[in-house]
Amino acid sequence: MKRRHLLGAATSLAVSPLMTPALIRPAFAQASRAKTLIFVPSAPLTALDPIWTTAAVTRVHGYLVFDSLYGMDAQLRPQPQMAEGSEVSTDGLTWTVTLRGGLRFHDGSPVRAQDCVASLKRWAKRSPMGQKLESVTAELVALDERRLRFVLKKPFPQLLHALGSVGPQAAIMPERLAATSPFEQVREIIGSGPYSFKSEEFVSGSRAVYERFSQYVPAPSGEVSLTAGPKVAHFDRVVWNMIPDPATAAAALRSGEVDWYEQPPPELADAMRRDRNLTVEKLDRFPQVPGLRFNHLHGPFNNKALRQAVLPAFSQSDVSISIVGDNKELWQENVGVFTPGTASASAAGLEPLAGRRDFDLAKKLMREAGYKGEPMRQLAPTDLPSVTAVSQVVADVFQRLGFNLDLALSDWGTVVQRRASREPLDKGGWSVFCTTFSWFEFADPAVNIALRGNGSGAYFGWPDVPALETLREEWFEAPDDAARKAKAEEIQRVAMAELPFIPLGATFLTTAHRRDLSGRVLALPLFWNIRRGG
Numbered sequence: 001m002k003r004r005h006l007l008g009a010a011t012s013l014a015v016s017p018l019m020t021p022a023l024i025r026p027a028f029a030q031a032s033r034a035k036t037l038i039f040v041p042s043a044p045l046t047a048l049d050p051i052w053t054t055a056a057v058t059r060v061h062g063y064l065v066f067d068s069l070y071g072m073d074a075q076l077r078p079q080p081q082m083a084e085g086s087e088v089s090t091d092g093l094t095w096t097v098t099l100r101g102g103l104r105f106h107d108g109s110p111v112r113a114q115d116c117v118a119s120l121k122r123w124a125k126r127s128p129m130g131q132k133l134e135s136v137t138a139e140l141v142a143l144d145e146r147r148l149r150f151v152l153k154k155p156f157p158q159l160l161h162a163l164g165s166v167g168p169q170a171a172i173m174p175e176r177l178a179a180t181s182p183f184e185q186v187r188e189i190i191g192s193g194p195y196s197f198k199s200e201e202f203v204s205g206s207r208a209v210y211e212r213f214s215q216y217v218p219a220p221s222g223e224v225s226l227t228a229g230p231k232v233a234h235f236d237r238v239v240w241n242m243i244p245d246p247a248t249a250a251a252a253l254r255s256g257e258v259d260w261y262e263q264p265p266p267e268l269a270d271a272m273r274r275d276r277n278l279t280v281e282k283l284d285r286f287p288q289v290p291g292l293r294f295n296h297l298h299g300p301f302n303n304k305a306l307r308q309a310v311l312p313a314f315s316q317s318d319v320s321i322s323i324v325g326d327n328k329e330l331w332q333e334n335v336g337v338f339t340p341g342t343a344s345a346s347a348a349g350l351e352p353l354a355g356r357r358d359f360d361l362a363k364k365l366m367r368e369a370g371y372k373g374e375p376m377r378q379l380a381p382t383d384l385p386s387v388t389a390v391s392q393v394v395a396d397v398f399q400r401l402g403f404n405l406d407l408a409l410s411d412w413g414t415v416v417q418r419r420a421s422r423e424p425l426d427k428g429g430w431s432v433f434c435t436t437f438s439w440f441e442f443a444d445p446a447v448n449i450a451l452r453g454n455g456s457g458a459y460f461g462w463p464d465v466p467a468l469e470t471l472r473e474e475w476f477e478a479p480d481d482a483a484r485k486a487k488a489e490e491i492q493r494v495a496m497a498e499l500p501f502i503p504l505g506a507t508f509l510t511t512a513h514r515r516d517l518s519g520r521v522l523a524l525p526l527f528w529n530i531r532r533g534g
Helices: 008-019 027-034 056-065 113-124 128-135 159-163 246-255 266-272 304-309 316-324 359-369 385-401 412-418 466-477 481-498
Strands: 036-040 070-072 078-080 083-088 094-099 137-142 147-152 195-197 207-212 237-241 278-282 289-294 375-381 404-410 432-437 501-503 510-514
Touching: 027 036, 036 246, 056 195, 056 207, 070 159, 078 083, 078 159, 094 113, 113 128, 113 137, 113 147, 128 137, 128 159, 246 266, 246 510, 266 278, 266 510, 289 316, 289 385, 304 359, 316 385, 359 385, 375 385, 375 412, 385 404, 385 432, 404 412, 466 481
Parallel strands: 036 237, 375 404, 375 432
Antiparallel strands: 070 078, 083 094, 094 147, 137 147, 195 207, 207 237, 278 510, 289 432, 289 501
16 A cells, blocks of 8 residues: 555646636736635545544644634633633642633624533533543532532642643533434534634545634633634634545645645645745754554454564554654654653663564464464545544564464544444444544543543543543652553553554654745744734
């Protein structure tokens, strides 16, 4: 499986309405184009509810539309967003959060504390930090239109960190939508963020349009950093043009028909660096972490010994090079279950991933684990560059090891849907899939959703590892940074033994945009603060 131009000429025809008319547009249309930002995301947008899925493209969409009570700056410190502020009782058990005045949803209705309570209760069912907050909360109620109150069972100093979670965002929506089960998607996309979603212009997997919300009032102060600070929208419209063929997307960027290409593959990014009209730079300040996720419910990888057996065959450097090329400045190896450069990162328990790769040893361990050719299925996308590249390397490893591999290729939207299935293989289930995690999703045990070992409540794959859950609770209770660091090392050792997933290195993603854009927040693609001109 190699990178391919998907859809061929059909793709070019699909994007031509956006790419060809610029020269014949009248002056007023060209002025309108100046107020429109056209963006090519790294994956097709198919799921619209940022609570229902962890898909990165849906998270980016969510930050356009939804706001949260608190944002998180690049040092992972919570800062007020929709909240005016908060008060905590002297015993640490009662927190009162007050909303800023004048907040409105995109349908014109006022944002009330009741909306926030319903939204937070829904979010808490799916977020790792939300689940922890829910477990220590005795009561969450609206006191009036602008105040909500948490009554806790025991002190939880990280409460505001939870409300500012970046992934998944604690998205505030109207109470009637927040009443939707967190395991079902909401039927309308209505938030109170800087842009409203134009549902009538949405074409799933092809085009999404957002319009600046004229009644949005940015936070009054603070530094613009990650998801914190004033979210000032400088464009009237943001258009997502989902172009599956990288060469077509790159050509559109060079011609000026597209303003921003989220993630060009390395060979195209290298060429773009020579174009004086383009800026090519790291997308974020920390790397992403790719990983191989196992299904723990069904064979063959419900066998821990078989999960462990494949470790000697996987090379983090091979995976990283497949994503970003051989520029060593853009990737790291000897990476564990936490983002390199963060306080939780260490080399604890990584011996099986270090040293010379040994396929013969892996095959021997597979035989000892009892593998006898049982079928396995790998879900793999063809249209998400980084995950496609990782999936190619992983599929090659499984084939070389002699697994009876069914490689199920599809678009990323289909992978997102299929990975939610808990059925066995003969009913459409899966054995493994690859994905990538943003740095803030892997920063510590509180937010690392891939490390949850709570069975049916865990991330896709549903590992049941009580030791991980116990250590996570002990990490929360640790008295200081040194104690938390030690617990994080214990968690990594257990994770590398139980293998809810295999960490496959760390890579800095590259993004490309027209040089006349400025103010881009160094983070995931965000659409406030960015503007045309200086």
